[in-house]
Amino acid sequence: MTTAVCFDLDGTLIHFDRPYDEIVADVFAAHGIDRDPARHDAGREAFRTAFDALEPNPQRAAMAAVVEDAGADADPDAMVRTLLEYECEHSTVREGTVDCLDALAEDGPLGVITNGEPDWQRRKLAHHGLAEYFEAIVASYEAGAHKPDPAPFDRLRERIDAEEYVMVGNDYEGDVEGARSAGFVPIHYEDEDGPSFWQTLRAMV
The missing domain is CATH 3.40.50.1000 (HAD superfamily/HAD-like)
Structure with a gap:
């Protein structure tokens, strides 16, 4: 059979070799965004909404929400690329x-x-x-x-x-x-x- x-x-x-929130915080830091727990929450909520709805690139929705929350001059697409790189490196x-x-x-x-x-x-x-x-x-x-x-x-x-x-x-x-x-x-x-x-x-x- x-x-x-x-x-x-x-x-x-x-x-992952350490808590996922720490990996995400390192992505924020790499793009000049402070490690604020509220920003993690904003990113998680945006990701989950997009992911559950099967919207393309939910990671970008998360990073765009974080950039908006921080009022930062950062590129969400570049942050997504860094996140994937870090997910690979830290797994x-x-x-x-x-x-x-x-x-x-x-x-x-x-x-x-x-x-x-x-x-x-x-x-x-x-x-x-x-x-x-x-x-x-x-x-x-x-x-x-x-x-x-x-x-x-x-x-x-x-x-x-x-x-x-x-x-x-x-x-x-x-x-x-x-x-x-x-x-x-x-x-x-x-x-x-x-x-x-x-x-x-x-x-x-």
Whole structure:
């Protein structure tokens, strides 16, 4: 039986090496904007509104809101480029992940199902040398809905033909409940399990 094993991206395949707000604060500082918690809130709200509505480039909406709040002479587009650069630089792949992907890829196709924009998410996968492992990478923007909606899972099925589909992810609602509702076998990733999780996954699938 052919089993396709699919993974979430942020918080599963890759992890930030420090709190995300600190990374964002460094982006602000790099463009001459003070580290004000209220600006984080303004950026988060603008991002979430645009992201939930599937508006293009929600990161720019966030940075534009921050620039407006600060009354700063900064370029939101340049800030977005810095944010992506910093997300790549300050993210890591946990010990055991690559060995697990190597082993699983020998037995069947692998995929990624991630909430986000295709180019943004693929850039992070490529930065860490992971893109080559996956037969299909589905981002929620191209599916027209975010997990836990079934649309990203259905899009993955269109791209990978298998008899069984497994979803590995850290977000219980999006990755576990969403996968189960879509007919995938869910596996909940919890980072505190460390390398032992990836060893166990190799044995389970």
